[in-house]
Amino acid sequence: xxSVTSLMELRTILERxxxxxxxxxxxxTMGALHDGHLSLIAKAKEIADIAVVxxxxxxxxxxxxxxxxxxxRDTQRDSQLAAGANTDVLFIPxxxxxxxxxxxxTISVAGLTEPLEGQQRGAAHFNGVTTVVAxxxxxxxxxxxxxGQKDAQQAIVVGRMIKDLDLTVRxxxxxxVRELDxxxxxxxxxxxxxxxxxxxxxxxxxxxxxxxxxxxxxxxGVKVLTTAxxxxxxxxxxxxxxxxxxxxxxxxxSVIDRPTLLxxxxxxxxxxxxxxVTLIPRS
Ligand code: PAF
Numbered sequence: 302x303x304s305v306t307s308l309m310e311l312r313t314i315l316e317r318x319x320x321x322x323x324x325x326x327x328x329x330t331m332g333a334l335h336d337g338h339l340s341l342i343a344k345a346k347e348i349a350d351i352a353v354v355x356x357x358x359x360x361x362x363x364x365x366x367x368x369x370x371x372x373x374r375d376t377q378r379d380s381q382l383a384a385g386a387n388t389d390v391l392f393i394p395x396x397x398x399x400x401x402x403x404x405x406x407t408i409s410v411a412g413l414t415e416p417l418e419g420q421q422r423g424a425a426h427f428n429g430v431t432t433v434v435a436x437x438x439x440x441x442x443x444x445x446x447x448x449g450q451k452d453a454q455q456a457i458v459v460g461r462m463i464k465d466l467d468l469t470v471r472x473x474x475x476x477x478v479r480e481l482d483x484x485x486x487x488x489x490x491x492x493x494x495x496x497x498x499x500x501x502x503x504x505x506x507x508x509x510x511x512x513x514x515x516x517x518x519x520x521x522g523v524k525v526l527t528t529a530x531x532x533x534x535x536x537x538x539x540x541x542x543x544x545x546x547x548x549x550x551x552x553x554x555s556v557i558d559r560p561t562l563l564x565x566x567x568x569x570x571x572x573x574x575x576x577x578v579t580l581i582p583r584s
Contacts, residue, residue: 302384304391308440311392315353315441318389323350326473327443329434332356333373333488334382337478341447342386344475349445354383355392355437357399362429364422373491392441399436408432410458410465416551417564418454418575421541430455431462438470446470451477451485453562453577457551477576483509485576497570503536504565507543508578511563515580522555525580529563541566541573548579557582 305311318325326345330338338354345352356379363369376393383391407428414427438446446463448456456474463472478486483505484498493501510532511525519525522545529543545554548562557580564577 302380302388302391304380304393306393306395306398308394308398311353311390311440314390315351318351324444325349325351325353325441326445326447327437327441327470328352328354328447329437330354330356331358331372331488332379333375333491334379335478335486335488335490337449337451337486339382339386340478341449341475342383342388344473345445345447346387348473349443351389352387353390353392353441353443354388355394355441357394357433357437359399359429359433360396361400361432362426364426367422368489368492371492373488394440399433406432408435408462408466410461413454413458413461413551416454416546416553417542417544418566421566427455427458431458434459435462435466435468438468443470445473447473447475449477450474451487451576453548453564454551457548479505485574487574489572489574492570492572494570497572500536500538501569501572501574503533503538503569504540504567504574504576506532506536507540507565508563508576512578512580515557515582518583520557520582522557522561525557525563529565533567538567538569541568545580 326349328341328345342352358372360369408431409428410431460472482502484502507529511529514525514528543565546562547554554561561580562577563580566575
């Protein structure tokens, strides 16, 4: 695995691969790699010749009072994990490389960024994500961009940006990887105390309860949401949002008569967690 910090080195290496007609998959991350990231890298190696992993804790997507300073950073551990997952190129740019002085451009996707995470974290969050992802795409020029379904809205917003800006990359959204009890893997899980870790499964329990109601034939959105909320209660976790939305438009859904995204966010202790599932109505 080659590890690089400058854009010049990255481009030099990638040009060589391109000359050999090798395809490139990009897995953008903020580090603190876990099995979810490793599954994205494995998929990148499956569908492209070369896996590029970027690690950049992007300051512009953190709001005031969020965990930018506290976000786990361990480059040595991440490098070992990335190498073990057969990453070809690990790109760890400095903030100066990504945002040189005078940087003044923001990419903003309207509409899709407003509900759910946009409502809780503010418009700046997704502006930060889309701007940095656009930059990483331009830096890497990958054939495929791999992102996780756990951040469903992020993937939908990035998909919109790719379409709207005629970017040639293909977006591959990969399934959420879960702990044995169902908790979605997230770098932020490391913040949880052991009591909070037991409570954190509440999000998955809510999704699971909704899923079994819908597979049992329930299509009434209010009933499904009530079932999901009830499943969270014993854990003492109250969601910031628990919403049924259209997986394409993110508009609210009240009747689950087609595949519907159930998205949940909750603060457990002081850790903000998100999760989602696509509910498929019984045919
Ligand atoms: O999902 C993440 O880790 C980040 O939002 C991303 C896509 C790497 C952009 O900073």
